[in-house]
Structure formats: structure tokens, C-alpha cells
Amino acid sequence: MSGELPPQIQNQLAQLQQLQQQAQAVMTQKGQIEGLIRETEAALKELEKSPDDAVIYKSVGELLFKSEKPKLLEELKERTDMMDIRLKTMAKQEERIQGRFNQLQEQLKISLGQMPPKGG
Amino acid sequence: MSGELPPQIQNQLAQLQQLQQQAQAVMTQKGQIEGLIRETEAALKELEKSPDDAVIYKSVGELLFKSEKPKLLEELKERTDMMDIRLKTMAKQEERIQGRFNQLQEQLKISLGQMPPKGG
Amino acid sequence: MSGELPPQIQNQLAQLQQLQQQAQAVMTQKGQIEGLIRETEAALKELEKSPDDAVIYKSVGELLFKSEKPKLLEELKERTDMMDIRLKTMAKQEERIQGRFNQLQEQLKISLGQMPPKGG
Amino acid sequence: MSGELPPQIQNQLAQLQQLQQQAQAVMTQKGQIEGLIRETEAALKELEKSPDDAVIYKSVGELLFKSEKPKLLEELKERTDMMDIRLKTMAKQEERIQGRFNQLQEQLKISLGQMPPKGG
Numbered sequence: 001m002s003g004e005l006p007p008q009i010q011n012q013l014a015q016l017q018q019l020q021q022q023a024q025a026v027m028t029q030k031g032q033i034e035g036l037i038r039e040t041e042a043a044l045k046e047l048e049k050s051p052d053d054a055v056i057y058k059s060v061g062e063l064l065f066k067s068e069k070p071k072l073l074e075e076l077k078e079r080t081d082m083m084d085i086r087l088k089t090m091a092k093q094e095e096r097i098q099g100r101f102n103q104l105q106e107q108l109k110i111s112l113g114q115m116p117p118k119g120g
Numbered sequence: 121m122s123g124e125l126p127p128q129i130q131n132q133l134a135q136l137q138q139l140q141q142q143a144q145a146v147m148t149q150k151g152q153i154e155g156l157i158r159e160t161e162a163a164l165k166e167l168e169k170s171p172d173d174a175v176i177y178k179s180v181g182e183l184l185f186k187s188e189k190p191k192l193l194e195e196l197k198e199r200t201d202m203m204d205i206r207l208k209t210m211a212k213q214e215e216r217i218q219g220r221f222n223q224l225q226e227q228l229k230i231s232l233g234q235m236p237p238k239g240g
Numbered sequence: 241m242s243g244e245l246p247p248q249i250q251n252q253l254a255q256l257q258q259l260q261q262q263a264q265a266v267m268t269q270k271g272q273i274e275g276l277i278r279e280t281e282a283a284l285k286e287l288e289k290s291p292d293d294a295v296i297y298k299s300v301g302e303l304l305f306k307s308e309k310p311k312l313l314e315e316l317k318e319r320t321d322m323m324d325i326r327l328k329t330m331a332k333q334e335e336r337i338q339g340r341f342n343q344l345q346e347q348l349k350i351s352l353g354q355m356p357p358k359g360g
Numbered sequence: 361m362s363g364e365l366p367p368q369i370q371n372q373l374a375q376l377q378q379l380q381q382q383a384q385a386v387m388t389q390k391g392q393i394e395g396l397i398r399e400t401e402a403a404l405k406e407l408e409k410s411p412d413d414a415v416i417y418k419s420v421g422e423l424l425f426k427s428e429k430p431k432l433l434e435e436l437k438e439r440t441d442m443m444d445i446r447l448k449t450m451a452k453q454e455e456r457i458q459g460r461f462n463q464l465q466e467q468l469k470i471s472l473g474q475m476p477p478k479g480g
Contacts, residue, residue, distance in 0.1 A: 043181030057177070057417070061403030064184060064424060065434065066415040072183065075221040163301030175306040177297070184304060192303065283421030297417070304424060312423065327409040 006115065012108045018102045023094065030090045037083050044076050126235065132228045139221045143214065150210045157203050164196050246355065252348045259341045263334065270330045277323050284316050366475065372468045378463045382452065390450045397443050404436050 050056065050069055055065040058072060085107070125133070170176065170189055177184040178192060243255070275286065297304040297330055298312060364374070410416065410429055417424040418432060 039181040043183045046180040046185055047183065050185060057183065057184040059179075059182045059419075060406040061399040062419045063403045063407065064417040064419065065406055065410060065435075076183075163303045166305055167303065168298040170305060177304040179299075179302045179304065196303075223314040251379045279421040286420040287423065290424055290425060297423050297424040299419075299424065316423075 004076045006111075009108065009111050009115070012104060012111060014020060016101065016104050016108065018105065019097055023101070026090055026094050026097065030087065030094070033083055033087050033090070037087070040076055040080050040083070042079070044073070047072055047076065128229075129228065129231050129235070132224055132231060135168050135226065136221065139217055139224065143221065146210055146214050146217065150207065150214070153203055153207050153210070155201060157207070160196055160200050160203070162194070164200070167193055167196065190229045246351075249348065249351050249355070252344060252351060256341065256344050256348065259337055259344065262311045263341065266330055266334050266337065270327065270334070273323055273327050273330070277320060277327070278321050280316055280323070282312070284320070287313055287316065366471075369468065369471050369475070371400060371466060376461065376464050376468065379457055379464065383457045383461065386450055386454050386457065389453070390447065393443055393447050393450070397440060397447070400436055400440050400443070404440070406434070407432055407436065 047056070047069060052069050054069055056067055056069060056072060058067050058075075059065075167176070167189060172189050174189055176187055176189060176192060178187050178195075179185075245283075287309060292294070292309050294309055296307055296309060296312060298307050298315075365436055407429060408418070410428050416427055416432060418427050418435075419425075420470060
């Protein structure tokens with residue numbers, strides 16, 4: 001069916017599809033980071049409720065290291081900051097992709113409007 | 121092929137498909153919560169078998185906090201209650217979607233019955 | 241295209257597809273249990289290397305319970321036995337599905353052999 | 361559509377598809393091992409920062425074993441070495457598949473060049 005479309009329109013459709021896939025990939029990554037942020041925030045909240053001399057371990061890979069509240073507070077806040085920055089970078093990427101998508105969609109509408117009527 | 125169907129029927133088919141996707145999404149979420157409930161129940165069962173002075177840690181994100189049986193019993197029971205409520209909310213959502221699905225399916229049968237015979 | 245096939249053959253093809261999906265589901269479950277068995281066996285091996293008074297925790301849901309080597313040895317062996325039984329049950333299921341698949345495939349070949357030649 | 365292609369070309373297309381699936385499978389496995397290596401390297405880094413008498417546990421399956429820095433350093437380095445070897449084996453596999461893919465693609469181009477022109 002699409003074989004009957006003019007090459008320009010086929011090209012625009014292919015680009016739209018590619019942008020959709022890029023948007024999808026960014027959304028998936030954003031979701032993963034949001035999940036990590038939620039997890040880290042839950043740990044931070046529990047940490048803040050703990051007494052200063054609480055026995056706390058942190059997991060890194062398959063190991064668990066005994067640590068202390070003040071050190072962990074610092075580490076987790078730093079991590080949250082870093083993840084917030086990554087999230088903002090991704091939000092900008094998403095916006096850029098969305099903008100390009102809308103632009104292309106407009107161009108496609110114009111291209112389709114210029115097609116000779118079917119059958120007629 | 122569906123291009124030959126009257127618009128009303130195409131519309132009903134699209135709605136049915138959408139409802140199926142919604143039902144799928146609710147079922148997936150239900151499955152996840154059921155998994156969490158099973159996990160929490162296993163932890164509760166193990167907790168109840170433990171002596172009151174048992175050494176128990178709970179994991180929150182990447183951290184492990186030393187805790188105590190009575191406190192954990194309370195926390196886990198509260199969590200199970202919350203998840204049970206979410207599960208009931210979802211069961212209602214599922215029912216509602218199923219009801220709407222059945223209704224639409226009936227309407228579709230009527231619409232299809234009113235179609236002029238093919239070929240003739 | 242399959243609309244041109246006689247109903248009997250269409251029916252046999254649908255059954256073959258269903259059996260394939262069932263086989264797929266059983267294989268996925270088998271893979272999950274095999275993964276759990278491997279994990280439990282690794283834990284057992286590590287346990288056997290540990291001194292009798294080693295400090296060992298076991299995780300249940302989000303909790304970690306302090307336990308002891310002899311108790312854990314017993315628990316893990318019991319678990320492995322249970323998973324082995326489940327695995328054998330699944331292997332039988334798989335065989336049964338495979339047998340039914342082969343049988344149907346033979347019947348399909350016969351049905352296809354009895355079809356009038358195309359074009360003629 | 362592909363039913364109209366000569367058998368040799370159909371065969372080459374099928375082989376290309378199979379090679380693509382093989383390449384996909386190897387890439388997925390490589391990604392998993394790379395993830396494990398990253399995890400192990402993070403644990404190693406944390407381990408190196410720890411004092412020699414640090415309290416550290418390692419997880420094996422559902423169990424956590426109390427261990428010691430020197431022993432863990434050795435274990436993790438050994439593991440990293442093993443995973444590096446597996447990664448190199450996979451990189452070679454990937455190369456081999458890619459080489460075979462390029463070769464087949466060239467052969468396909470030649471086969472397609474020898475096809476009689478469509479329509480005429």
C-alpha cells in the first residue's frame with residue numbers, strides 16, 4: 001500500500017516512525033531513572049527516621065557493607081542530585097523529539113494535501 | 121479488509137480493542153501486586169516464627185536497616201492491608217472494563233446482523 | 241489466504257498454534273524454576289563451605305533473618321527437592337504437549353495430502 | 361510477495377534473517393555480562409575503599425554470608441576475570457556472525473543483480 005505513496009511522503013513517514021521509536025526509548029529510560037529516584041527517596045526517608053547510631057548496611061552489587069547514617073545520608077543525597085540532573089537532560093531530549101515530531105507531522109499534512117486526488 | 125466495514129462497526133471494533141488493552145494493563149498490575157502480597161505474606165509468616173529478640177533487617181532501596189520483630193510485624197501488616205485495598209480497587213476496575221466489553225460486544229453483534237449480506 | 245483452506249485444516253492449524261503456545265509457556269516456567277534451582281544450589285554450596293557457627297542471614301521478601309547453618313541446610317535441601325519435583329512434572333507436561341503436537345502434525349500432513357490440487 | 365522470488369534468493373534471505381537473530385541473541389547476552397561486570401566492578405571499588413576489618417556480607421541466592429575483605433577481593437577479581445573471558449568469546453562470536461552476514465549480503469546482491477528485470 002505505502003508503495004503507492006510518493007517518495008517524499010514515504011520518507012516523512014519513516015522519519016516520524018524513527019522519532020516515535022526515539023521518544024519511546026527516552027521514555028523507557030526516564031521511567032527507569034524515576035524508579036531509582038523513588039527507591040532512593042524511600043531509603044532516604046527511612047534513613048532520616050533512624051537514630052544516628054543505627055546499624056545500616058548498603059548493598060553494592062552482590063556485597064553488603066556496614067555503614068553509618070551520616071555517611072549514607074550524604075551518599076544518597078548526592079545520588080539523588082545526579083539522577084535529578086539526568087532526568088532533566090532526558091526531559092529536554094523528550095521535548096526536542098516531540099518538537100521535531102510535531103514539525104514533521106505538519107509538513108506531512110501539507111505534503112498529503114498536495115497529493116493528486118485518488119481515483120478521480 | 122476492515123476498510124470495507126461501515127464506520128460504526130470499525131469504531132466499535134476499535135473500542136473493543138482499547139478495552140482489551142485496558143483489561144490487559146489492569147491484569148498486569150494486579151499480578152504485580154499479588155506477587156508483592158505473596159512476598160509480604162511469606163515475610164510475615166517467617167516473622168511470626170521468629171523469637172521476639174531475633175536479629176532482623178529490612179531492605180529499603182539499596183539500604184538494610186536493623187529492626188525488631190514487633191515493629192516489623194506492624195509495618196508488614198499495614199502494608200498488606202494497603203495492598204489488599206489496591207487489589208480490590210483493581211478488581212472493581214477489571215469488572216467495569218469487562219462489563220463495558222460485554223456490552224459493546226453485544227452492540228457489535230447487532231450492528232453486524234444489520235449489515236447487508238456480502239456478495240448477494 | 242488461510243480463508244481458502246478447508247475448515248478441518250484451519251482447525252488443525254489453530255490447534256497446532258495453541259499447542260505451540262502451551263509448549264512455550266511450559267518452557268518459560270521450566271526456565272524460571274531451573275534458574276531458582278541453580279541459585280539455591282549455589283547457596284547450598286556456599287553453605288557447605290561455611291563453618292558451623294557462621295553468621296548467615298536469609299532473605300524472605302524484604303526482610304533478612306539471622307539464621308544458622310544446620311537449619312538453613314535443611315531448608316534449602318527441602319526447597320531443592322520440591323523444585324526438582326515441579327521440574328519433573330513440567331518435563332512430563334512438555335512431553336505430553338510435544339506428543340500431541342507430533343500427532344496433529346501427522347494428521348495435518350494427511351489432510352493436506354487429500355486436498356484437491358491447486359489450479360488444476 | 362517473497363513467493364515470487366527465486367528459491368536461491370529466498371534461501372539467502374532466510375539465512376540473513378537467521379544470522380540477524382543470532383547476532384541479536386549474542387548482543388543480549390553480552391549486555392547481560394557487561395551489566396554483571398559493571399556491578400562487580402562497583403563492588404570491588406567499594407571493597408577497596410573499606411578498611412581491612414570491615415563487616416561485609418556477600419549474597420548467594422537468598423542467603424547472606426558474613427565474609428572478609430581479603431577473601432572477597434580475591435573472589436571478585438577471579439569473577440571479573442572469568443566474565444572478561446566470556447565477554448571476549450562473545451565478541452569473537454559476534455565478529456564471526458557479522459563476517460558471515462556481510463558475505464551473504466554480497467552474495468545476495470549478486471543474485472539479485474542476475475534476476476531478470478521485472479515487467480520487461
